[in-house]
Amino acid sequence: xxxxxxxxxxxxxxxxxxxxxxxxxxxxxxxxxxxxxxxxxxxxxxxxxxxxxxxxxxxxxxxxxxxxxxxxxxxxxxxxxxxxxxxxxxxxxxxxxxxxxxxxxxxxxxxxxxxxxxxxxxxxxxxxxxxxxxxxxxxxxxxxxxxxxxxxxxxxxxxxxxxxxxxxxxxxxxxxxxxxxxxxxxxxxxxxxxxxxxxxxxxxxxxxxxxxxxxxxxxxxxxxxxxxxxxxxxxxxxxxxxxxxxxxxxxxxxxxxxxxxxxx
Numbered sequence: 001x002x003x004x005x006x007x008x009x010x011x012x013x014x015x016x017x018x019x020x021x022x023x024x025x026x027x028x029x030x031x032x033x034x035x036x037x038x039x040x041x042x043x044x045x046x047x048x049x050x051x052x053x054x055x056x057x058x059x060x061x062x063x064x065x066x067x068x069x070x071x072x073x074x075x076x077x078x079x080x081x082x083x084x085x086x087x088x089x090x091x092x093x094x095x096x097x098x099x100x101x102x103x104x105x106x107x108x109x110x111x112x113x114x115x116x117x118x119x120x121x122x123x124x125x126x127x128x129x130x131x132x133x134x135x136x137x138x139x140x141x142x143x144x145x146x147x148x149x150x151x152x153x154x155x156x157x158x159x160x161x162x163x164x165x166x167x168x169x170x171x172x173x174x175x176x177x178x179x180x181x182x183x184x185x186x187x188x189x190x191x192x193x194x195x196x197x198x199x200x201x202x203x204x205x206x207x208x209x210x211x212x213x214x215x216x217x218x219x220x221x222x223x224x225x226x227x228x229x230x231x232x233x234x235x236x237x238x239x240x241x242x243x244x245x246x247x248x249x250x251x252x253x254x255x256x257x258x259x260x261x262x263x264x
Contacts, residue, residue, distance in 0.1 A: 029123035031104060032115075035080045036068035038100070038131040038186065039091055044194040045154035046186075047089055047134070063167040063175050064160055064182070067091075067149055070120075071128070081130045088149045090142035092135035100189050101129045103181035110174075127178075129185035131193070157190050 039047040048064045067088040071080040081097040106124035107115065115122055134154075142148055161183065168179040 029106070030121065031106075032120060032122040032125045033071040033128065034069055034125055035071060035077055035084060035128050035130050036066045036182070036185075037081045037085050037089075037097070038066060038129065038189060039085060039089065039093070039134050040131060040157070040189075040193070041134050041154055044157045044190070046157055046160060047091065047152050048155045048160060049149050049152040051149065051151040063173065063179050064155070064163060065149065066182070067152075068127075069145075069147070077128050077130055081132060085132070086138060086141045087143070087145050088147055089152055090137055090139040090148075092138050093132040094135040095133040097130045097132035099128060100131050100192070101185040103127050103129075103184070105177055105181060108174075127181060129182070129189075131189050157186060157194055161186050161190065 037047075046066075048066055050064060067084050069080070069084045069088065071077065075083075077099060078097045082093060085091050085093065104124065104126050107122070112123060164179050164183040164186065167173050168176055168183050170176060173179065
């Protein structure tokens with residue numbers, strides 16, 4: 001093979017490689033940036049609905065949905081959040097929206113086909129979860145884009161998390177990976193903004209108080225003295241409870257031990 005033949009072969013190989021790279025670039029996966037808004041009240045309730053937004057083109061699913069939509073080019077996450085809350089929920093915010101997490105989700109073929117019907121040539125989405133304090137009702141733009149979220153109401157964050165834990169594990173739920181992302185974001189929001197709602201069946205007062213008293217005993221008389229006054233009120237509260245059980249007896253014993261320690 002002559003040098004010219006070698007050069008020509010190298011040229012064609014290079015040209016073929018360039019064509020392959022161009023094909024790869026042409027079919028590169030594209031992800032749609034969007035926001036999902038958690039509009040919250042001070043008591044930990046968040047605006048949510050189990051109804052699919054009208055005009056979304058998505059199939060109904062027995063999972064919680066939140067106001068949200070695409071982020072337009074040049075639009076900030078905060079502005080997109082305010083826009084979607086007005087258009088889908090009819091609500092304003094009383095403070096600045098703040099980002100609490102993101103998730104990159106690849107669509108299956110059914111979701112991709114739904115997006116293509118709406119002129120959205122994407123292979124998935126990057127959901128940015130944004131929380132904002134609730135302001136006032138404002139229906140001036142509600143449903144203006146044909147995607148109003150009907151049946152929305154404020155649901156406590158603990159109840160949302162409990163429900164999403166179930167749907168995110170359901171293998172028959174086609175929105176499973178979306179619910180997993182929502183669950184993670186809501187858990188982060190609860191841990192940073194709200195205190196977990198105590199169950200009516202939990203003896204949290206007894207458990208926490210007993211732990212605090214025992215800790216006071218372990219660090220000595222000085223800390224026990226600080227628990228002395230608080231233990232008086234706690235003892236009265238427990239004695240007023242007609243239900244007698246071993247946990248309460250243990251707490252009372254610990255209180256008496258703490259009080260005796262302060263007298264030494």
